[in-house]
Amino acid sequence: MSLSIVQSIPLITLAGPPNSGKTTLFNFLSGQNYKTVNYPGATVEYSISCFQTKFGLTANLLDSPGIVSLTPSSPDEKISIESLYAHPHLGTPDLIIATVDASQLSRHLLLARQLIESKFNVIIAITMADLLKKRGHELLVDELKKALGCEIVVVDGRTGSGIDILIAAIEKNIKTDHLKPEPLPYCCNLEIDRLIHSYNEIEIIERRVLREIPSNGDGAANLIKANKQLKILNQPETKSIKSHLPDKTTLNIDRYLLHRYWGLFFFFMIMAATFTSIFWLAAPFMNWIDALFGYLADLSLAAFGFSWFGDLIANGIISGAGSVLVFVPQILILFLILGLLEDTGYLARGAMLIDNPLSKIGLNGKSFVPMLSGFACAIPAILAARTIPNRRERLLTIFIIPLMSCSARLPVYALLIAFLIPADKPWLGGVSLAAIYIFSIVSSITIAGIANKLKNRIVKEEDNSSFILELPAYRKPQLKVVLINTYHSAKIYLKKAGPIILGFSIILWLLTYFPNVDPKIDTNNLSETEIIQLKNAERLSNSYAADLGKFIQPVMTPIGMDWRVGVSLIAAFAAREVFVSSLALIFKVTSDNETLQNSLLEAMHGAEIESTGKKLFTTSTIIGLIIFFVFALQCISTIAVSKKETGGWRIPILQLIAFTGTAYVLTFITVHGLRFLGVQ
Amino acid sequence: MRSASELKFGEKVIIYSLDGNHPSCRRILEFGFTPGQEIELVSKSAFNDPLAFAVRGTLIAIRKNEAECIKVA
Numbered sequence: 001m002s003l004s005i006v007q008s009i010p011l012i013t014l015a016g017p018p019n020s021g022k023t024t025l026f027n028f029l030s031g032q033n034y035k036t037v038n039y040p041g042a043t044v045e046y047s048i049s050c051f052q053t054k055f056g057l058t059a060n061l062l063d064s065p066g067i068v069s070l071t072p073s074s075p076d077e078k079i080s081i082e083s084l085y086a087h088p089h090l091g092t093p094d095l096i097i098a099t100v101d102a103s104q105l106s107r108h109l110l111l112a113r114q115l116i117e118s119k120f121n122v123i124i125a126i127t128m129a130d131l132l133k134k135r136g137h138e139l140l141v142d143e144l145k146k147a148l149g150c151e152i153v154v155v156d157g158r159t160g161s162g163i164d165i166l167i168a169a170i171e172k173n174i175k176t177d178h179l180k181p182e183p184l185p186y187c188c189n190l191e192i193d194r195l196i197h198s199y200n201e202i203e204i205i206e207r208r209v210l211r212e213i214p215s216n217g218d219g220a221a222n223l224i225k226a227n228k229q230l231k232i233l234n235q236p237e238t239k240s241i242k243s244h245l246p247d248k249t250t251l252n253i254d255r256y257l258l259h260r261y262w263g264l265f266f267f268f269m270i271m272a273a274t275f276t277s278i279f280w281l282a283a284p285f286m287n288w289i290d291a292l293f294g295y296l297a298d299l300s301l302a303a304f305g306f307s308w309f310g311d312l313i314a315n316g317i318i319s320g321a322g323s324v325l326v327f328v329p330q331i332l333i334l335f336l337i338l339g340l341l342e343d344t345g346y347l348a349r350g351a352m353l354i355d356n357p358l359s360k361i362g363l364n365g366k367s368f369v370p371m372l373s374g375f376a377c378a379i380p381a382i383l384a385a386r387t388i389p390n391r392r393e394r395l396l397t398i399f400i401i402p403l404m405s406c407s408a409r410l411p412v413y414a415l416l417i418a419f420l421i422p423a424d425k426p427w428l429g430g431v432s433l434a435a436i437y438i439f440s441i442v443s444s445i446t447i448a449g450i451a452n453k454l455k456n457r458i459v460k461e462e463d464n465s466s467f468i469l470e471l472p473a474y475r476k477p478q479l480k481v482v483l484i485n486t487y488h489s490a491k492i493y494l495k496k497a498g499p500i501i502l503g504f505s506i507i508l509w510l511l512t513y514f515p516n517v518d519p520k521i522d523t524n525n526l527s528e529t530e531i532i533q534l535k536n537a538e539r540l541s542n543s544y545a546a547d548l549g550k551f552i553q554p555v556m557t558p559i560g561m562d563w564r565v566g567v568s569l570i571a572a573f574a575a576r577e578v579f580v581s582s583l584a585l586i587f588k589v590t591s592d593n594e595t596l597q598n599s600l601l602e603a604m605h606g607a608e609i610e611s612t613g614k615k616l617f618t619t620s621t622i623i624g625l626i627i628f629f630v631f632a633l634q635c636i637s638t639i640a641v642s643k644k645e646t647g648g649w650r651i652p653i654l655q656l657i658a659f660t661g662t663a664y665v666l667t668f669i670t671v672h673g674l675r676f677l678g679v680q
Numbered sequence: 681m682r683s684a685s686e687l688k689f690g691e692k693v694i695i696y697s698l699d700g701n702h703p704s705c706r707r708i709l710e711f712g713f714t715p716g717q718e719i720e721l722v723s724k725s726a727f728n729d730p731l732a733f734a735v736r737g738t739l740i741a742i743r744k745n746e747a748e749c750i751k752v753a
Binding site: 068069071073103104105106107110135191192196199200245246250251255258259261348349352353355359466467468469470471472473 | 698705706709711714715722724725728732737740741743
């Protein structure tokens with residue numbers, strides 16, 4: 001057991017239900033300087049940090065995932081709860097700070113009381129007392145202390161008020177010489193009765209500790225409250241317990257945003273705005289990054305002369321790093337917008353609105369955000385699928401995410417569409433691109449439906465499909481917290497995808513550079529740049545990559561293509577957009593960057609299949625290639641992340657075979673179907 | 681007896697009991713839908729599913745089939 005690890009400094013764990021202000025408090029205490037780590041072997045995430053130095057406390061601070069109670073409802077919750085008892089690395093917490101939202105006292109006291117009953121060492125941090133006041137109630141802290149028998153502090157993680165009292169309470173608590181807590185497992189044969197009983201007790205406490213703030217000295221309400229009778233188990237009462245009403249403003253906004261018909265309309269408007277801003281706002285930054293890395297590559301080529309070493313630095317490492325970083329702007333903007341939407345409280349409502357259609361294909365309302373993220377990049381999307389509690393639905397969501405048209409496909413589509421449409425009708429390009437997106441959405445829904453039908457073969461888990469989600473009160477988002485979370489998401493992307501993409505692009509560089517390092521070419525009448533580009537092209541056509549391409553020629557012939565396309569498709573496994581630059585290399589396109597696309601298009605128009613002399617790129621093969629890119633899983637980092645997040649090779653291998661296989665078959669059908677119809 | 685899935689907009693009722701055989705029963709209880717509590721149907725998603733209820737000072741969205749296990753007086 002890893003419990004034997006001796007921890008020299010105390011472990012303080014924050015625990016609380018979702019939306020209880022737990023993470024806000026964590027951010028305040030840690031100074032937003034934290035690490036996000038997975039529980040070993042699991043997809044449950046936790047953040048670990050130390051207290052800010054200004055608090056003068058030496059202790060580990062752990063932010064545990066939000067839970068409603070100590071009885072797990074899903075495998076992931078089980079891990080979260082087990083780790084609350086005994087963290088695999090950090091052991092049992094010396095102290096738990098349980099966050100309780102004052103405006104939802106009865107719901108949030110459930111977990112706090114379970115923690116106390118299980119003999120944890122607990123301090124309760126009451127949050128959102130201001131919200132309670134706005135609703136006309138105040139909390140009698142001393143009464144609650146008496147009722148629960150533990151220290152209680154009212155804090156505000158946004159403004160920091162009450163934090164000094166909390167710190168003092170923690171200090172006093174951990175300095176007190178008591179035995180290390182040995183919490184008892186919380187389980188019960190009569191779970192349901194115990195829950196109802198627990199709530200009844202909490203209601204009694206609630207009546208005692210909540211006082212209506214008298215308006216103009218009218219305190220009569222208290223008396224009525226105090227006279228309320230004790231409720232008997234499972235018996236309806238003649239009069240309901242006075243629970244506070246939900247936030248008025250929230251109810252008014254929801255009248256529109258959750259309207260039966262308009263709700264979906266607003267939802268699609270908000271999602272369309274999110275979606276377009278991912279592309280529009282990120283585009284200039286992506287171009288800068290692209291240009292910067294191009295410039296750096298040129299610099300290093302010039303610095304190291306045109307040796308193999310310089311080439312490795314420029315085309316292996318620098319452009320590899322560039323193809324990782326180029327997606328960072330999109331990921332930042334995506335997480336910024338999603339973070340803002342989540343912090344305002346809208347994202348939970350979006351999940352509610354879309355739950356019914358998604359449940360028809362075996363998904364969940366909570367699958368929506370990961371799927372939307374998939375349009376930027378599959379890697380953060382697969383990571384976002386962690387928020388789906390049901391394991392079956394989560395695996396199915398991860399399964400179809402690679403079908404979302406990620407932005408790495410965009411440069412490929414741009415090139416292929418440019419080949420198809422006449423130069424005098426540029427508007428057709430936009431229409432075609434929109435058509436490709438719609439086609440990919442429809443196909444992914446179809447495939448999800450099919451996968452759901454074959455569910456027991458693809459996703460073996462059985463799990464009760466459920467959608468129970470709190471719709472938090474609308475509030476102003478905290479930009480600072482959202483920005484920090486955005487930064488962390490980008491960091492996770494770089495950590496997960498970075499080494500894989502970089503490593504693979506170096507391997508690809510090796511394959512395309514060796515063995516013919518210094519090819520002989522006819523250098524008459526050629527400028528220096530042209531000589532270099534010709535050499536590059538010559539080197540590639542004699543490289544290991546070309547050998548590999550020729551090896552897979554028999555696979556490419558049936559779909560009307562040859563080894564050159566095959567090599568580019570293999571190269572695209574590093575990142576899909578590499579397809580374009582690889583084609584340019586193979587077709588020996590020699591010109592400066594600004595007209596690269598035009599020269600490449602020209603070369604493509606002229607290209608012939610070597611053995612038959614027929615045109616290689618025709619309308620039918622180009623459409624075939626587009627179909628191939630819609631379906632094929634051509635991304636080594638997606639496979640790696642999918643393996644990590646699904647906990648095995650089953651799903652990623654299934655994805656690779658199913659999607660790339662579908663891509664190949666559909667490309668075959670498209671190319672030959674079109675030719676049969678007379679489209680060359 | 682009616683279930684919470686049959687409520688009209690804005691209808692306030694008191695929970696009578698929960699169907700303990702429903703797989704989501706415990707979770708629904710944990711979210712605060714206990715016998716004796718007053719709940720109000722505040723919104724229905726398109727396709728009438730899921731439903732959002734006001735309970736214990738907040739809004740909780742649950743699927744229609746889950747609301748069926750909440751029997752109301």
